[in-house]
Amino acid sequence: MADEKKLTSRSEDFSSWYNEVVLRAELADYSPVRGSMVIRPWGYGIWENMQRTLDEMFKETGHENAYFPLLIPMSFIEREKAHVEGFAPELAVVTQAGGKELEEPFAIRPTSETIIYSMYAKWVQSYRDLPILMNQWANVMRWELRTRLFLRTSEFLWQEGHTAHATPEEAEEETLLILGIYRRFMEEWIGMPPVTGLKSESEKFAGAVRSYSCEALMQDNKALQAGTSHFLGQNFARQFDLKFQSEAGAEEYAWNTSWGVSTRLVGGMVMTHGDDAGLVVPPRLAPVQAVIVPITRGDDTAAAVLEKSHQFAARLKDQGVRVKVDARENLSPGAKFYEWERKGVPFRVEIGPKDMEKGQVALARRIVPEGAGRKEFVAEDQAVSEMPSRLESFQTELREAAWKRREENSHRGVKTLDEMVEIIENGGGMVYTGWNGDPAVEEMVKERTKATIRCIPTEEFRSGSAPDRCVSGEGASTMEVAWARAY
Amino acid sequence: MADEKKLTSRSEDFSSWYNEVVLRAELADYSPVRGSMVIRPWGYGIWENMQRTLDEMFKETGHENAYFPLLIPMSFIEREKAHVEGFAPELAVVTQAGGKELEEPFAIRPTSETIIYSMYAKWVQSYRDLPILMNQWANVMRWELRTRLFLRTSEFLWQEGHTAHATPEEAEEETLLILGIYRRFMEEWIGMPPVTGLKSESEKFAGAVRSYSCEALMQDNKALQAGTSHFLGQNFARQFDLKFQSEAGAEEYAWNTSWGVSTRLVGGMVMTHGDDAGLVVPPRLAPVQAVIVPITRGDDTAAAVLEKSHQFAARLKDQGVRVKVDARENLSPGAKFYEWERKGVPFRVEIGPKDMEKGQVALARRIVPEGAGRKEFVAEDQAVSEMPSRLESFQTELREAAWKRREENSHRGVKTLDEMVEIIENGGGMVYTGWNGDPAVEEMVKERTKATIRCIPTEEFRSGSAPDRCVSGEGASTMEVAWARAY
Numbered sequence: 004m005a006d007e008k009k010l011t012s013r014s015e016d017f018s019s020w021y022n023e024v025v026l027r028a029e030l031a032d033y034s035p036v037r038g039s040m041v042i043r044p045w046g047y048g049i050w051e052n053m054q055r056t057l058d059e060m061f062k063e064t065g066h067e068n069a070y071f072p073l074l075i076p077m078s079f080i081e082r083e084k085a086h087v088e089g090f091a092p093e094l095a096v097v098t099q100a101g102g103k104e105l106e107e108p109f110a111i112r113p114t115s116e117t118i119i120y121s122m123y124a125k126w127v128q129s130y131r132d133l134p135i136l137m138n139q140w141a142n143v144m145r146w147e148l149r150t151r152l153f154l155r156t157s158e159f160l161w162q163e164g165h166t167a168h169a170t171p172e173e174a175e176e177e178t179l180l181i182l183g184i185y186r187r188f189m190e191e192w193i194g195m196p197p198v199t200g201l202k203s204e205s206e207k208f209a210g211a212v213r214s215y216s217c218e219a220l221m222q223d224n225k226a227l228q229a230g231t232s233h234f235l236g237q238n239f240a241r242q243f244d245l246k247f248q249s250e251a252g253a254e255e256y257a258w259n260t261s262w263g264v265s266t267r268l269v270g271g272m273v274m275t276h277g278d279d280a281g282l283v284v285p286p287r288l289a290p291v292q293a294v295i296v297p298i299t300r301g302d303d304t305a306a307a308v309l310e311k312s313h314q315f316a317a318r319l320k321d322q323g324v325r326v327k328v329d330a331r332e333n334l335s336p337g338a339k340f341y342e343w344e345r346k347g348v349p350f351r352v353e354i355g356p357k358d359m360e361k362g363q364v365a366l367a368r369r370i371v372p373e374g375a376g377r378k379e380f381v382a383e384d385q386a387v388s389e390m391p392s393r394l395e396s397f398q399t400e401l402r403e404a405a406w407k408r409r410e411e412n413s414h415r416g417v418k419t420l421d422e423m424v425e426i427i428e429n430g431g432g433m434v435y436t437g438w439n440g441d442p443a444v445e446e447m448v449k450e451r452t453k454a455t456i457r458c459i460p461t462e463e464f465r466s467g468s469a470p471d472r473c474v475s476g477e478g479a480s481t482m483e484v485a486w487a488r489a490y
Numbered sequence: 491m492a493d494e495k496k497l498t499s500r501s502e503d504f505s506s507w508y509n510e511v512v513l514r515a516e517l518a519d520y521s522p523v524r525g526s527m528v529i530r531p532w533g534y535g536i537w538e539n540m541q542r543t544l545d546e547m548f549k550e551t552g553h554e555n556a557y558f559p560l561l562i563p564m565s566f567i568e569r570e571k572a573h574v575e576g577f578a579p580e581l582a583v584v585t586q587a588g589g590k591e592l593e594e595p596f597a598i599r600p601t602s603e604t605i606i607y608s609m610y611a612k613w614v615q616s617y618r619d620l621p622i623l624m625n626q627w628a629n630v631m632r633w634e635l636r637t638r639l640f641l642r643t644s645e646f647l648w649q650e651g652h653t654a655h656a657t658p659e660e661a662e663e664e665t666l667l668i669l670g671i672y673r674r675f676m677e678e679w680i681g682m683p684p685v686t687g688l689k690s691e692s693e694k695f696a697g698a699v700r701s702y703s704c705e706a707l708m709q710d711n712k713a714l715q716a717g718t719s720h721f722l723g724q725n726f727a728r729q730f731d732l733k734f735q736s737e738a739g740a741e742e743y744a745w746n747t748s749w750g751v752s753t754r755l756v757g758g759m760v761m762t763h764g765d766d767a768g769l770v771v772p773p774r775l776a777p778v779q780a781v782i783v784p785i786t787r788g789d790d791t792a793a794a795v796l797e798k799s800h801q802f803a804a805r806l807k808d809q810g811v812r813v814k815v816d817a818r819e820n821l822s823p824g825a826k827f828y829e830w831e832r833k834g835v836p837f838r839v840e841i842g843p844k845d846m847e848k849g850q851v852a853l854a855r856r857i858v859p860e861g862a863g864r865k866e867f868v869a870e871d872q873a874v875s876e877m878p879s880r881l882e883s884f885q886t887e888l889r890e891a892a893w894k895r896r897e898e899n900s901h902r903g904v905k906t907l908d909e910m911v912e913i914i915e916n917g918g919g920m921v922y923t924g925w926n927g928d929p930a931v932e933e934m935v936k937e938r939t940k941a942t943i944r945c946i947p948t949e950e951f952r953s954g955s956a957p958d959r960c961v962s963g964e965g966a967s968t969m970e971v972a973w974a975r976a977y
Contacts, residue, residue: 032609035566036559036596041609044554044624051555067531068538072523073560073598073629073645074582079522092589095561097598100582100644101633109523111560111584111598122519122528131820137531142560142629146588157587158560333618 038157048290074109079117089209153270161265174258194402200458212236221274224431226487232262282347298355437480439473525644535777561596576696640757648752661745681889687945699723708761711918713974719749769834785842924967926960
């Protein structure tokens with residue numbers, strides 16, 4: 004079996020390691036459709052946990068879900084100039100349907116601003132109809148040449164929020180509210196603390212006035228854009244005639260925002276916590292938080308061990324733990340250990356005849372804490388009562404390790420391009436410099452280092468004392484920026 | 491406003507009534523894409539409640555969710571002969587992507603048997619890898635000429651389960667397990683009791699060996715096929731090389747099932763419970779089960795009334811009730827009453843200054859029970875403590891009314907075609923007759939009555955003493971069948 008081969012290590016080849024982890028953990032698989040992947044139950048279960056949490060966060064802040072058509076008339080996409088320039092090269096186009104050539108072709112949605120704002124225009128008459136705060140969970144399609152499982156696929160799953168407001172201030176507030184939700188979700192659920200900030204003009208969303216993003220640093224020191232929140236101004240409202248009568252009686256265009264995160268987050272989770280043994284899933288996202296492996300021999304204790312395993316599972320379940328008994332008969336305990344390790348389940352519980360005699364279980368933690376052994380024998384009752392807090396500690400540990408790694412690989416106060424090149428070429432990371440705001444500098448640095456401006460950090464991520472000169476050496480810095488090579 | 495116009499009554503024109511209810515309740519709206527609809531938050535909220543419940547039922551019976559590509563290579567669909575014949579006329583086809591003509595076009599999935607079983611073929615080697623019990627929540631596309639909101643749209647949302655088994659017995663058992671889940675869900679959550687049974691050859695799924703369905707009778711006495719569960723035999727396994735090594739060491743093709751319900755269920759709910767005032771949503775599916783309308787006048791009691799309303803809402807929420815305070819300032823209580831009635835919220839709670847003085851609330855039930863007044867004044871504490879049981883009574887009442895209506899419109903033991911024509915042309919309903927199994931009879935009856943065989947009922951729906959002659963008058967009956975005009 005291919006699985007018996009040792010996993011490529013991260014230091015050896017991070018990219019191969021990533022693909023192998025995704026495939027062997029059965030998160031996803033390649034499909035016969037170029038650029039599209041199959042999300043397998045283990046990967047989809049993680050995505051479902053992400054969805055559930057984000058969905059609650061959106062609803063708590065007044066958003067509602069809806070569903071808009073998959074197909075978008077080509078003429079809609081062409082209406083907003085920057086939008087069509089950005090998306091036209093990536094469209095998949097339906098030209099035939101019901102056995103006939105279509106008069107007007109449809110694009111499979113690459114994102115849904117156009118179709119959604121055309122509907123809002125129908126629903127909104129007065130300021131009383133605002134704000135509209137909607138979200139949709141959907142599949143989208145962007146024809147990509149080079150694809151990577153979860154990170155860049157032609158079809159992917161995401162949520163896209165679309166809001167309409169009476170004032171630009173309210174829309175901007177919404178944009179930042181969502182950016183904060185994304186940040187909190189990434190920190191507390193994925194344990195993947197991002198840097199948040201504004202995109203430079205060259206990197207912003209096609210059609211936006213301003214784009215904000217969450218940028219997380221992976222273990223190979225490349226940044227992953229993990230979520231974006233856009234202030235669209237009135238760009239789409241003007242094209243789709245999304246107008247309202249203001250309280251004062253004037254006719255005005257509405258102000259829009261849009262924002263999204265996708266199954267890409269699963270890839271970010273892999274590259275943040277995985278190790279050379281495979282995947283590590285943060286407890287809050289794990290479809291199974293503790294797997295119970297009954298250690299049965301071919302003797303008459305087997306039935307009792309199995310019964311005890313199910314009892315123990317039921318007790319953990321009562322504690323709110325997501326648990327599974329792996330009772331497969333034709334697989335050795337060793338093979339099961341290996342499989343669940345590869346899949347990144349936080350805790351493995353072994354129960355054998357000797358453990359039963361002693362009223363204990365063997366607890367193996369997917370990640371060994373500093374100075375501790377991997378396996379621990381714990382009294383049964385204690386294992387049950389402590390499991391929720393053990394899971395939370397595991398979660399915290401992952402988050403703190405990721406935070407520490409990000410900070411260790413964040414280089415602040417970098418003054419010159421030479422200094423920056425030195426850092427990028429020797430391990431890389433997130434490099435903070437001054438910038439004069441000139442796109443030509445962005446282009447030049449990119450050519451020299453392959454690093455791009457990930458964002459202009461929001462206040463909490465700015466260095467106390469950023470360089471006062473642009474990293475190019477030309478002119479004063481007008482803002483601090485964070486550079487990195489990126490996915 | 492269009493909304494001020496009185497709703498068409500059901501007896502006047504059921505079809506117009508249906509469209510108006512769906513639009514005015516803001517369940518859905520027409521979109522600029524021919525045949526595709528927009529599901530608005532109220533409709534989507536109902537669908538989310540359906541999804542949550544069904545998803546739990548699937549998971550409790552061992553199924554896992556996954557996600558497969560939207561696009562299917564045309565050559566895949568062409569492999570299973572009956573399948574391509576059934577679906578080819580309805581396909582939407584992607585012929586261009588990334589700015590180029592594709593060498594092989596893709597169909598947008600009309601259903602996913604082909605792509606899914608091609609993946610199972612990759613994952614299954616031995617009997618140890620079986621069964622595979624997967625489900626996906628997805629959008630699908632079938633290009634329809636005549637569309638109706640929720641009932642028949644080109645794009646719709648559904649779940650499609652796909653399983654693979656080592657034996658035909660196990661696959662058949664799965665098919666019936668799911669049929670039972672669908673029936674229970676329709677009875678207990680939608681309050682829409684279906685008749686279950688086998689489809690005749692002419693009505694079965696393109697590619698199936700046997701198709702079972704749930705057929706529910708709407709208020710206009712037309713049947714709605716509301717869910718199907720198919721035993722696919724080895725038809726797809728043979729085409730996609732889905733083989734396994736049996737325990738005895740032989741190479742065998744797997745046995746498949748597939749099954750689905752869709753957003754069509756929302757349409758069924760509308761046509762089962764709606765009345766001449768608009769929608770009625772069963773409490774178990776209602777996004778809002780009780781809406782609180784503060785009765786404020788422009789005086790200094792307004793703040794207190796609003797506060798009391800929120801307190802009352804919080805107490806209901808603690809009882810597990812989905813509740814909303816409608817605190818909109820620029821809308822009269824009367825306009826709010828009308829809106830929530832149209833949307834079918836089960837209970838409306840009015841709280842005014844006088845109610846506060848008396849420690850009571852006014853409770854208005856969307857459907858008035860036999861011999862009762864619509865509005866009832868109930869002590870505040872009592873209203874809180876009784877709300878869960880009142881909601882359950884409401885649910886039961888809807889279910890029982892639908893059951894009663896179905897039975898009243900079920901005509902059993904119908905012996906001759908003349909008798910059947912008489913029934914179908916005078917109100918219609920579900921007509922049970924004998925059948926000799928000849929497709930020519932099906933065709934003849936259909937031409938004469940526009941009714942089709944909805945199903946060959948499963949045992950619990952068979953009449954005790956079905957006619958022993960075929961309804962055509964020709965030959966003995968070999969089975970009892972249920973006929974109706976259908977959506």
